[in-house]
Amino acid sequence: MSDLPIVNIGICGLGTVGQGVWKHITRSRAKFESRLGARLVLKSASVRDLGKKRSVRVAKSRLTDDPMALATDPKIQIVCELMGGTTLAKDVTLAALRLGKTVISANKALVCEHGPELFAAAREHGGHYFFEASVAGGIPIIKALREGLVANRFRRIYGILNGTCNYILTRMEREGLTYPVILQEAKALGYAEAEESLDVDGWDTAHKASILTHLAHGTWVPTKAMVVEGITQITQADIQHAKESGFAIKLLAVIEQDEKTDEIAVSVAPMLLPRTKVLANVNEVYNGIAVTGDVVGETIYIGRGAGQDATASAVISDIVDAIALLLRGNAALPEPVEHNYPLAKPENLTGRYYLRLDVKDEPGVLAKIATVTSKSKVSIASLDQRPSDQTGAASLILTTHRSNEKAIRSTVNNLRRLSSVLGEPFLLRIASFED
Amino acid sequence: MSDLPIVNIGICGLGTVGQGVWKHITRSRAKFESRLGARLVLKSASVRDLGKKRSVRVAKSRLTDDPMALATDPKIQIVCELMGGTTLAKDVTLAALRLGKTVISANKALVCEHGPELFAAAREHGGHYFFEASVAGGIPIIKALREGLVANRFRRIYGILNGTCNYILTRMEREGLTYPVILQEAKALGYAEAEESLDVDGWDTAHKASILTHLAHGTWVPTKAMVVEGITQITQADIQHAKESGFAIKLLAVIEQDEKTDEIAVSVAPMLLPRTKVLANVNEVYNGIAVTGDVVGETIYIGRGAGQDATASAVISDIVDAIALLLRGNAALPEPVEHNYPLAKPENLTGRYYLRLDVKDEPGVLAKIATVTSKSKVSIASLDQRPSDQTGAASLILTTHRSNEKAIRSTVNNLRRLSSVLGEPFLLRIASFED
Missing domain, CATH: 3.30.360.10 (Dihydrodipicolinate Reductase; domain 2)
Structure with a gap:
């Protein structure tokens, strides 16, 4: 085993997920090493509080409170950013990517808000940015x-x-x-x-x-x-x-x-x-x-979708992919082609709706409501009236035929103004996915 | 586009799946080429009957009835084996792998029966053998x-x-x-x-x-x-x-x-x-x-799990992976580590069972059956008797507590010998997966 190449991994953030990654890599190291033909070294981890007790044992010499030092450590090839947040996490990620390292992240907010910049940095400097753990935990x-x-x-x-x-x-x-x-x-x-x-x-x-x-x-x-x-x-x-x-x-x-x-x-x-x-x-x-x-x-x-182990499973799959790439020269991967597809205006979305209203239990209420909906060209598919918790009130649940956001929002606004309608109308969408 | 590297693909077998692969690559070629940075050429396809009408248009010059010639064509880098069978398909696959090509297969019987030999040939000659389409069609x-x-x-x-x-x-x-x-x-x-x-x-x-x-x-x-x-x-x-x-x-x-x-x-x-x-x-x-x-x-x-398009989706994902590898120098991939885990003896498997018997509708039948099951130490969890299609007969459905294959098979054998039991007892397993 001694002539195997060594891959040094750094973990920024030793919270729930970070500890899970540390634990499972330590536990299954032999399997990964034999599969990859490389030695995996958990070189260091950065934490906010050096003194805090953790569920995994990490030698003091491997702990630092400086994630930037970890991310820029020339010995570390793979950086796992498991800190969360979009400020320091971003700086740390960019610093590592600019040194050609591969960064693995579970940070959906960071990917979502700064994805283009992070992907560009990875491409430009020959590293990779992986984020399997950012969506749906352990599901690949x-x-x-x-x-x-x-x-x-x-x-x-x-x-x-x-x-x-x-x-x-x-x-x-x-x-x-x-x-x-x-x-x-x-x-x-x-x-x-x-x-x-x-x-x-x-x-x-x-x-x-x-x-x-x-x-x-x-x-x-x-x-x-x-x-x-x-x-x-x-x-x-x-x-x-x-x-x-x-x-x-x-x-x-x-x-x-x-x-x-x-x-x-x-x-x-x-x-x-x-x-x-x-x-x-x-x-x-x-x-x-x-x-x-x-x-x-x-x-x-x-x-x-979450939790220490499921998320660690996803982070580790990215680590294994990253190491396999690294050992083969770290060439660029085929990337989804960028498109500037037009975005639908939310008000133009169509669908069926569910509307719950608390109304006064008095004659003529239904007629008033039906007048409002028909004015906005919202067609009612079903109507269900049941007693409300309040006395003198009833709970009314409507479902509509296919309509659109603009019409339904205008309907809700107009219903809100009716004196027979108590409190806020509540809207849900009906996801039929029939086509 | 003209300076992009060219990847030549050959399709052995232009049946349902082969035609699906041909159709979808042709349809989405621009997307794959821009994603991969390479030109994809469907160089040729081998068929059994050159004159047969097909749902995809393939120029006559690209058709051959000699899959071995296709598999060994020095211009073809990626061979899709979509012929089925385990004789000619095996020869064709091995010939291509021995030339360092990557072979992509939907052929579960071949992978299952000759996997070790095929994997070894891929490893030895620097190619790959991919088979995403062999299990569960379009599910990756x-x-x-x-x-x-x-x-x-x-x-x-x-x-x-x-x-x-x-x-x-x-x-x-x-x-x-x-x-x-x-x-x-x-x-x-x-x-x-x-x-x-x-x-x-x-x-x-x-x-x-x-x-x-x-x-x-x-x-x-x-x-x-x-x-x-x-x-x-x-x-x-x-x-x-x-x-x-x-x-x-x-x-x-x-x-x-x-x-x-x-x-x-x-x-x-x-x-x-x-x-x-x-x-x-x-x-x-x-x-x-x-x-x-x-x-x-x-x-x-x-x-x-099957069908032209779902299977084609899996074959194409293997093709894209293969091209990406090829363009990066075709290095070896991390492989599952081989283990010779012991195999459980089928007769030792345990579980709960369901047993359907047609029995004579006469007094004392249940007692006879209960005697047989208890002799084999099979414990009955539920019993349901209902009229049978035959006159003078009843249908009896038993479920058992946890037992094992040996005991339940011996029970079935002994039940079969009872004169009150008509025809063959029928056994199903109850998959509770509770642990």
Whole structure:
């Protein structure tokens, strides 16, 4: 073994994921070394607090509190950026890439916000920037899109990309408890962050959707060009109505390309997904992605979307790919071709909608509502009225035929102004994916 | 574009899959060329009948009826073996590999029966042998096992790997028709071969299971060391009982490695799979594979398992990988490490069983059967008796607690000898996968 080439790896950030990577590489080193024909050395790790106790044993001599020193250490060939954030993490990543190193990241926000700059730095200096762990944890979806499905154009990709939201929605459905109650429990169990808004408001999913869109289409869609909505307003009325109508409510990212105009539309929102779809039955912290390719048809990928081990699995697969490349001269990889496909205007998106209103329980309410919807040319497909928690009020659930965002938003605005409508109307999209 | 390197591709076999590859490469050539930085030339195709009409246009000058001439043509760098069979296909593959070419195959029987020899030839002469299309059609499961999940050891892999059987079982369940009726229809629709036994007797699935086992564990398991059973004896009584008990019947390949002994067990058989499992809801011609890794947990892959386009998608992804390697000097890839793990003896496999018996409708039958099962130490978990089609007979369905193959086979043998038991007892395995 002594004449094997040595590959030195540095880990920036020894949090949950960093410790997972350290643990599993240490545990399976012999397997990787025999597969790769190289010695893997975990050269050093950078941490914020040198004194903190960790679940993996790392010699003090290998710890540093200076990630930049690690990233620019001439002995280190592969840098794993597992710090998170988009400021220091960006500097560290760029510094390593500019030295021709390969950087492996689990940082979806960084890839999403600074992808073009980071990819350019990798290309220019002969290194690589890999980020399998940034989307859907342990599911090798990035490799599938880049390589396995390379023969395809992707008309539609949709997925459950946030384990926290899926966990909350699953428990709301199974246990009939309210969003705030489940959220508190999820926090206590470590399934939700103390500051949960990145997850529950849809931004984490939007970052991941942006990365998948670039992989599939070569076009960067900023989150501000997407519809992005979260799960915080979902009530048991919604969950129960969905259940009774044969749907599950899932926070979905939907990436579609119009066959005629090539326009790309990306939405992130809780949607009613028919139970007959495989992803409607992907529950708890699991992620799932359905990819429709023009050659292969629909393929589906399911697995744990987060957590120490699943994410470490993805980081390690990138490390192994990076080492294999390094040992063969680190040549450039075929990259998705960049395209500036036009972006669909969110207000032009079409679909079916679900609308929940609390209304005064008095005669003539339905007529007023029907007048408002017909003015916006929104056609009602079903209507379900049930008692509300409030006395003198009723809960009204409408579903529409195919309409568009502009019409439905105008409808919601006009409904809000009716004196018979109490509180805020609540809107969900119905994801039928029938075509 | 004119100074781009040229890559010449030859297609041995222009049947359904070959034509699909030709069609999609022709259609998306610009995309592949811009991604790869090379010109892709479909140099020639070999066919059995030069005069036959095909759905793709291929200039006469590019057609040959001599696959060996194609495989050894010095201008051709990448050979796609899409002929099928294990004799001429093997000679052609070996000839190309011995010239250092890369061979891409959809031929599961060939990989399964001659894998070691073919891999060795690729290694020795500096080429590659790729076979993504040989298992689960368009699902990039081989890439997932080789690369995406490289950090893992695989305790259990199970999957629906034969679209024909899944199509037949799905229709039997949905329409209540018998196996022979659906089989005839499937043949008429082109979903089953005229000679269907490779599919319905489980051998096609066994070939694919062997390939997955080698990828996951580095050990070749010959089909004769597996339990291999088909779907031809399944009746509506089985389907209905399964449905009512919360199961679907699926032809599954199950690959398990014992954590303590490292023994590998591979079974192919129709099994009762709980409806709560995602794969129980994978229907029609779709394939699905559930992979449990020690790091990532369970990941699931679903897609079309066969057909022109899905298979072409897999072949083309191998072609793109091969070209990218070729342009970078065609260096060796990290390979799964070979292991000679011990193989579990089929008779030692344990599990729960389902047993259907036609019995005489007379007093004392149950007592006789219970005596037989208890002699073999098989413990009955449930018993369901219903009228049979025959007068004076009843259909008896037993399920057992955990037992083993030896005990259950001895039970079946002893039951067969009882005068109260009419015809052949029919055995299914219950795949609970609870641990």
